Amino acid sequence: MLATLIIVFREVIEAGLVIGIVLAATRGVPRRSLWVGGGVVGGAAGACLVAAFADAIAKTMAGAGQELFNASVMAIAVLMLTGHNVWMAREGRHIAQEMKLLGNEVVAGQRSLAALAVVVSVAVLREGSEIVLFLYGIALSAGTTTISMFIGGAIGVAVGGIVSAAMYHGLMRIPTRHLFAVTSWLIALLAAGMASQATVFLQQAGLVTVLSHVVWDTSEVLSDGSLPGKALHTLVGYADRPTGIQLLVYSATLVSIFTLMRWFGQPISGRSQSISLVRQPD
Amino acid sequence: MKKSLVYSVGLSAYLLFSTAVHAEDFILTLKNNQFFPKVLTIPAGQKIKITVKNQDATPAEFESSDLNREKVVAANSEIIIFIGPLDAGTYGYFDDFHRDTTTGTIIAK
Numbered sequence: 001m002l003a004t005l006i007i008v009f010r011e012v013i014e015a016g017l018v019i020g021i022v023l024a025a026t027r028g029v030p031r032r033s034l035w036v037g038g039g040v041v042g043g044a045a046g047a048c049l050v051a052a053f054a055d056a057i058a059k060t061m062a063g064a065g066q067e068l069f070n071a072s073v074m075a076i077a078v079l080m081l082t083g084h085n086v087w088m089a090r091e092g093r094h095i096a097q098e099m100k101l102l103g104n105e106v107v108a109g110q111r112s113l114a115a116l117a118v119v120v121s122v123a124v125l126r127e128g129s130e131i132v133l134f135l136y137g138i139a140l141s142a143g144t145t146t147i148s149m150f151i152g153g154a155i156g157v158a159v160g161g162i163v164s165a166a167m168y169h170g171l172m173r174i175p176t177r178h179l180f181a182v183t184s185w186l187i188a189l190l191a192a193g194m195a196s197q198a199t200v201f202l203q204q205a206g207l208v209t210v211l212s213h214v215v216w217d218t219s220e221v222l223s224d225g226s227l228p229g230k231a232l233h234t235l236v237g238y239a240d241r242p243t244g245i246q247l248l249v250y251s252a253t254l255v256s257i258f259t260l261m262r263w264f265g266q267p268i269s270g271r272s273q274s275i276s277l278v279r280q281p282d
Numbered sequence: 283m284k285k286s287l288v289y290s291v292g293l294s295a296y297l298l299f300s301t302a303v304h305a306e307d308f309i310l311t312l313k314n315n316q317f318f319p320k321v322l323t324i325p326a327g328q329k330i331k332i333t334v335k336n337q338d339a340t341p342a343e344f345e346s347s348d349l350n351r352e353k354v355v356a357a358n359s360e361i362i363i364f365i366g367p368l369d370a371g372t373y374g375y376f377d378d379f380h381r382d383t384t385t386g387t388i389i390a391k
Contacts, residue, residue, distance in 0.1 A: 007379070054341065055356035061292050063362045066353055130343065133354060134379045137340035140357075204351050206305065206364035209329065213367060225347030239350060 001152035007134050008156025010227075011127035014234045015043075016164025018123035021190060021235075022116045024171040025084070025183035029109035039117035043124025050125060051132035067205035070126065074198040077122040080115040081191035082257050085184055087112050089265025186235070188257045193237020195253040196246045203243065211244030305331035305364060310344075310386070312355065312377065313337040317386035326370040326390040335360040342384070346375035349388070366390070 019036065026032040050057065050069075058066045131153075138149050174182055202208040219240040222229045232238035237250055306325065310332055311318045324330050334344045336355040344363065345352040355361050368390040377384035 003380075003382075007381075054354050055359050058354065058356065058359070058361055060288075066361070130354070130378070133341045133343070137342070137357075137379050140340050200350055204353065204363055204365075206329075206331065206362075212329075214369065219348070223347060224350065229347075241348070241350060 001148040004135070004138060004149050004152030005156040005159075008131055008153045009160045010230065011131050012157050012160025013163055013227075013231065015120075015123040015127040016160050017167060017231060017234050018190065019120055020164045020168035020171065021183065021186045022120055023168055024179065025187055026109070026113055026116060027172070027176075027179060029113060031110070032113055035110075035113040035117040036120055039120030040124050042117075043121035044128050046121060046125040047128025047132055050129040051136065054129070054133060064205035064207060067201040067207070071198040071201040073122045073125065074194045074201070077119045078191045078195045078198070078253065080118045081187050081194070082253075082260065083115045084112045084119075085187055085191075085257055086260045086264050087115070088180070088184065089261040184261070188254055189236040190234075191257060192250045192253040193233065193235070196237045196239065196242070196250040197233075199246055199249045200243075203245070208245060211248060213244055214241045215244055215247055217241050305329040305366075307331050307333065309333045309335065311335045311337060312342055312384070315377070315380055315384045317375075317377075317384065319386075321387045321389060323389045323391065324366070324368070327367045329364060330366045330368075332363050332365060333360055334363060341379065343378035344375065345378040345381075346373060346388075348373040349375065351375075352378065 019040070022036060022039075023032070026036070054066075056065075057069050061068050135149060135153065139146065171179070171182070171186075199208060203212055217240065222232070222238070222240060224230065224233055224238070224240045229238060229240065239246060242250075306328065308322060308324060308330060310322060312334065315338060322332075334353070334355050336342050336357060336359055339357050341357050342355045343352060344355055344361070349365050349368075351363055351365060353361050353363050365388075370391050371389075373388045373390065375386050375388060
């Protein structure tokens, strides 16, 4: 039961942190619960499919199927996160020009939400498929009853959910006029971390071989395997032993996102653009 | 049409593997929730290809925080994973589904 609790907790928290950021970034946007909830449900369904076909996926592409699949879904998430930040910047400009048309406000919000719902699905799908495979293994092996497995799993989901909710409420304490500047950064860092992790999958598959030497080692200070290390890994792409190509991809992603935001956005301060997007609850 | 596309991508991936990556082969076997060999010694400073064979009836996930690698290995199945080039040193790995009991070490020298 404890093993189930711990692994479920670890996976839930990874997906939960991503969901927390998405919720913070979409504060006050109408119908966000529907989109984010849909993302979770879609991701969970996808997780079951991925787990069921894990072996088939692994055997395609000359044995690199699992990595290519993971790298692809993460690349999609990176594009969606980038899209969100860019749309926020661009629609902010339009709205400023068109004197805050309510219609625009909603359209921009919904389009961004669709992108972020995909990100939520990807996070739930990746972590969820591991939970499904793990529970399947437990169910097959003797020694654990189904009931204790479910109790452990349920507690794991609950505790992971509470920690993620705590992070979300922490973000909510940030004053609204700063919140969207903060979430833009969080989303950009999340995207850069995912791009870096997608690169790791390509390295693991032997498809990317350049700059694969480890550049520094901070595993003594903060290990990737520890819970804080893993949380930071999810949030900002922390790696205790990053390779050259990871650092390159990470920086290139950040630079691209902020360049695109500047390109499509306007040169006034970011927060006033973002705030104009969102209808605050009365 | 779609099938031929899949085959051609697969074939190019295969060619990429066989031509671009000259990696030394090593095998790790997972049986009764234990890795064998428990300590795998590999050369430092070069690309390594590890085949993980899962002979158990339950799925596993080969994972290493030290190596930043993770890959699901279905029951009675095998996967390949590329690591390195590594600095000389000791690197831990584990089955993420039994992370306390199913562990092993890779020594690069």
